[in-house]
Amino acid sequence: MKKKVLILSGGISKERLISLDTGYQVAKELKKNGYKVKISEPDNNLEKNIKIFKPSVIFNALHGQFGEDGYIQSILERFKIPYTHSGVISSSIAMDKEISKKIFIKNKIKTPKYFTYSYEISKPDLIKKIKRKLKFPVVVKPLNEGSSVNVYISDKTNLGKILYKLKSYKKVMIEKFIDGREIQVAIMGDRKLGAIELKPKRKFYDYQAKYDSKSKTKHIIPVELPKFKFNQLMNAAFKAHKIIGCSGVTRSDFKYLNGNFYLLEVNTQPGMTKLSLVPEIALYKGITFINLIEWMLKDASKKK
Ligand SMILES: Nc1ncnc2c1ncn2[C@@H]1O[C@H](COP(=O)(O)OP(=O)(O)O)[C@@H](O)[C@H]1O
Ligand SMILES: [Mg+2]
Structure with missing residues (x-):
């Protein structure tokens, strides 16, 4: 029997629209593959939705405040249902750019001053x-x-x-300001999945460069780097993922200048539309969108 998946999406953060898109696309893909799916907002109806639908796993498609910062994760712990991505503490650490930078520095991961x-x-x-x-x-x-x-x-x-x-x-x-190349790395559990370089036409990789297809950010995969530099990059992302205690999939954002990788942040809830960066990196490694989602669901089940 296929799992019953409740997808949490929307929310009240400034990234609500991106989350709705992630939720919708993950739902569509799961339905296409025979799963029973329900999409729910993280609002007062969540408990009722869970009681009625009885999901075997919750896919967290939220981004930003209250969805990516440990807040919803602590509510989900109460339901005792496995959920995807990182848990309470790692989510809140990764979401706080100041605390996470202090951890990067302590662990000798370069980050901009x-x-x-x-x-x-x-x-x-x-x-x-x-x-x-x-x-x-x-x-x-x-x-x-x-x-x-x-x-x-x-x-x-x-x-x-x-x-x-x-x-x-x-x-x-x-x-x-690090005037360097923009490179992002996906980690998938214990796997250093891969990296992608972004060349925005705009001044930097801002909201429009990320989501407006007309702004035409160029995606480059594989990233052109000497092998030892690439390994160094993957190791830095993996180390950051592990020391923060992340689970499931994360995406770390780096700037690369004069041979140095500067870690800006670790994203514990990276975008998961079909055109998002993690699915693109996964596909390059032969992992289709549904494979990736199914891995996340399985990983969620293992976690709790
Ligand atoms: N110190 C920096 N030097 C150069 N570019 C930066 C720096 N900080 C942020 N940026 C640009 O802004 C984008 C978003 O910054 P980031 O710290 O990743 O915040 P967010 O959580 O909003 O993604 C980065 O992908 C990069 O293009
Ligand atoms: Mg970022």
């Missing part, structure tokens, strides 16, 4: 601090968003405007 800013010093003082510690340009970003939402590159002139836009976060990350 940074400091956090809580609007505690004046703009002129901040500019001085940036010049002293990082140098312009810098990247200003929230600590816990995804999909490049509210990620900005700042030279000195637009810093004030950007900080004003991000005021509601109360605390932001200011990071050295």
Whole structure:
């Protein structure tokens, strides 16, 4: 008998639309392959939906706040039903760019230099601090968003405007801008699955470059790197996945400059539409979309 799968998608994060797309596409693929599927929002009806549908496994297709940060995972633990991807603590660590960077640094995984800013010093003082510690340009970003939402590159002139836009976060990350190649790595359990390079036509790999097909980001697979460099990259992603304690599939985002890989973040809920990066890397390795989803379901069952 095929498993009954409840797919969690939507939610209230800024990545709601991406999650709905992931959920819909995973559901379509599972239905095509004979599974019983129900899609549910992570709202007040979730418990009722679970009681009525009685899924054997939950596919977490959420992204961003409350879906990728340990919050929904801790609710799912209560139902005692296996769910895909990472658990409570690893999800919350990976979602917090400041905590995860501290862990990367402690474990000798290179990451761009940074400091956090809580609007505690004046703009002129901040500019001085940036010049002293990082140098312009810098990247200003929230600590816990995804999909490049509210990620900005700042030279000195637009810093004030950007900080004003991000005021509601109360605390932001200011990071050295690494003007290098954009390479992302997929890890699948104990397997270093592969990597893909992205060449956005835009200034950086922003929201539009990620999701608007007209913006035409070029996807390059296999990534052109000498073998030993490629291994170094895969090892860094694998190490990050393991030290954070991730499960299932993750996707780590790197910048590559002057022979160094700088880890920006580990994504515990990477996009899973047919055209997303992890499915693309998997396919290159001969793992079809349904194979990948079925592996995730099996891995979820094993986890609990
Ligand atoms: N320090 C940096 N140097 C250069 N580009 C960066 C830097 N930080 C972020 N970016 C660009 O912004 C994108 C999104 O940043 P990231 O830290 O991965 O946040 P998100 O969680 O929104 O994906 C990256 O893929 C990259 O293109
Ligand atoms: Mg990213």
